[in-house]
Amino acid sequence: MRQSVAVIDYGSGNLHSVAKAVEHAGSNQVVVTSDAATIAAADRVILPGVGAMGDCMRGLQERGLDSVVLGLIGKKPLMAVCVGMQILTEFGEESSGIHALGVFQGRITQFPRAMTGRAGEPLKVPHMGWNEVIQVAHPMWEGIPDRTRFYFVHSYRYADVHADCVVGTCDYGS
Numbered sequence: 001m002r003q004s005v006a007v008i009d010y011g012s013g014n015l016h017s018v019a020k021a022v023e024h025a026g027s028n029q030v031v032v033t034s035d036a037a038t039i040a041a042a043d044r045v046i047l048p049g050v051g052a053m054g055d056c057m058r059g060l061q062e063r064g065l066d067s068v069v070l071g072l073i074g075k076k077p078l079m080a081v082c083v084g085m086q087i088l089t090e091f092g093e094e095s096s097g098i099h100a101l102g103v104f105q106g107r108i109t110q111f112p113r114a115m116t117g118r119a120g121e122p123l124k125v126p127h128m129g130w131n132e133v134i135q136v137a138h139p140m141w142e143g144i145p146d147r148t149r150f151y152f153v154h155s156y157r158y159a160d161v162h163a164d165c166v167v168g169t170c171d172y173g174s
Contacts, residue, residue, distance in 0.1 A: 002029050006042035008069070008084075009034040011059035013050035018081060022046065036068045045072055049083025053108060053156075054095040056083045066101060073103055086156065094156060106161040115173040123173040126155040131170045138167040 005028045007019045019030045031038060039045055047069060049056045060066045069088075072078050080088050092098040092108035100108075115123040132147040152170065 003043040004029045004031070004041070005044045005046060006030075006039045007032045007046045007048060008039060008065060010056070010063050010065050012048050012056055012083065014048050014082065018046055018048045034063050034065065036064065039065075039068055040071070042076070044077045044079070047078060047080040047084035047088070049081065049085070049087065051083060052094055053083055053086050053092040053100070054098045056087050057098055057100060060087065070101060070103070082154075085158070089158065092156070104161070104165050106165070107159055108156045109159040110156050111172075117173050118171075126153060127172050128153050131172065133168040133170050135168050136166055140167055 003026075005022050007015055007022070007030060009015055009032050015032045019032050022028055022030050028044075031042070033039060057066075060069065069078070086092055086108045087100045088103040089100050089106045089108055090102045090104070092100055093110055094108065111125045111127065113125065115125060117123050130149040130151055133150050135141045135144075135146045150170075152172075157172075
């Protein structure tokens with residue numbers, strides 16, 4: 001059965017690449033939209049995000065989509081990508097501090113400047129490149145082997161996260 005997937009358009013930058021990836025992955029009907037009724041009617045919703053957390057929050061709020069996203073929680077599958085995930089937390093350090101939607105406990109913090117790997121080697125920030133993700137049992141991973149490599153580009157991380165919210169981790173220094 002064809003599922004409808006709404007990609008929320010709030011002025012963020014990776015909308016069409018996310019939509020194309022979802023179309024490629026399965027027989028889904030994908031729409032990029034900022035219309036609250038279309039988002040609410042979709043079977044599944046994706047909250048993308050690129051750039052600064054503050055700009056993304058502002059884009060959601062200016063379009064009245066912050067309340068739409070909050071209304072989806074617990075009612076239908078919602079996948080947040082990149083900064084979309086960040087704005088589901090409580091707070092972000094970026095831009096002198098951003099109060100986010102507060103769906104998940106925790107905050108977004110910048111990587112420390114002097115990070116080292118397991119062998120003591122210096123690590124670069126931003127974290128850019130392919131790294132293994134260690135999975136926690138979750139239906140999201142169906143058909144994807146544990147320790148599959150994913151591409152990362154980020155200078156911020158999710159800190160103080162509750163274990164119940166974690167479905168995968170990547171080790172990038174300390």
